[in-house]
Amino acid sequence: MNNDLYQEDIKQIKQQYACLDLTDDQAAFLLRHQNEPYPTHTEYYLNTWEHHDYEDHIFQKILNTAQFDHYLERREARLATHIAFLKQQDEEIKRNIEYKKQLLSYYCHTYVPQLLQTRLQYPNPFFAHRSKIRYIKEEYSNCCKVWKLRVTSQHFRNCRNYSPQLFELHMLDLQLLNIMPDYQQFKADADMPTQTTLTFLLDKSRCYLADFISFFDQKEAEETRTKKDAAIAVFGKAATSGWHIEPLPESNEERSNRLLFLLLMIEKVPDNGQANSCY
Known part of the structure; x- marks a missing residue:
């Protein structure tokens, strides 16, 4: 990968998770994670809840305690939004x-x-x-x-x-x-x-x-x-x-x-x- 493009991707990752104040190494790890191939399959896939659990596993490996606590707060907010959507849709x-x-x-x-x-x-x-x-x-x-x-x-x-x-x-x-x-x-x-x-x-x-x-x-x-x-x-x-x-x-x-x-x-x-x- 072109180094300028790589640095731009790192910058975007850090901006995406600005509230976590990621280091370059942490951003590079997340970039590799996001670039992993994710084939679609009718039987094997991650639903919303499983996807969040998988993300928890990834972030817990690279974040310090303070960062991870803040990440969990954002996670709960996202899940609350999804639950509200399901309830509204159900009505x-x-x-x-x-x-x-x-x-x-x-x-x-x-x-x-x-x-x-x-x-x-x-x-x-x-x-x-x-x-x-x-x-x-x-x-x-x-x-x-x-x-x-x-x-x-x-x-x-x-x-x-x-x-x-x-x-x-x-x-x-x-x-x-x-x-x-x-x-x-x-x-x-x-x-x-x-x-x-x-x-x-x-x-x-x-x-x-x-x-x-x-x-x-x-x-x-x-x-x-x-x-x-x-x-x-x-x-x-x-x-x-x-x-x-x-x-x-x-x-x-x-x-x-x-x-x-x-x-x-x-x-x-x-x-x-x-x-x-x-x-």
């Missing part, structure tokens, strides 16, 4: 919870019962491969349990107990995944044998989808109206468009797979509105 989640509850009520009491009633008219295509369907249902149940563990661990790792409303929203999302099985999410997490079995079932059932298309066409229009009505009731008239209202774009094959998966997987919703596989 804004309340309306999302009400919106999600309205959707869950629609799927529990309207959509699923009507789909089950319609499916009873055509039992044969699903009876022929009932053992494979049972296997897929068990695998989906296992995925739901993993999703809950993943969401729970990530939430409390990143938010601790400062975002209870956000956690409730996460649990409602999981509840919806139980009531309305999600093909794309399951396919992404399923192992190869499960994907192979799923593909087999979808292919064998595809010729029967035409019997249900009119029902799904009607229900998709009804879903959009229900989401808009719920959005107006909870958020106001300005929130009647966007990803939470309009269906996501998908190819004909993707739509076919999504609907067939729903037909194969759908079950009666318990009276409490919660599917046992996640709770």
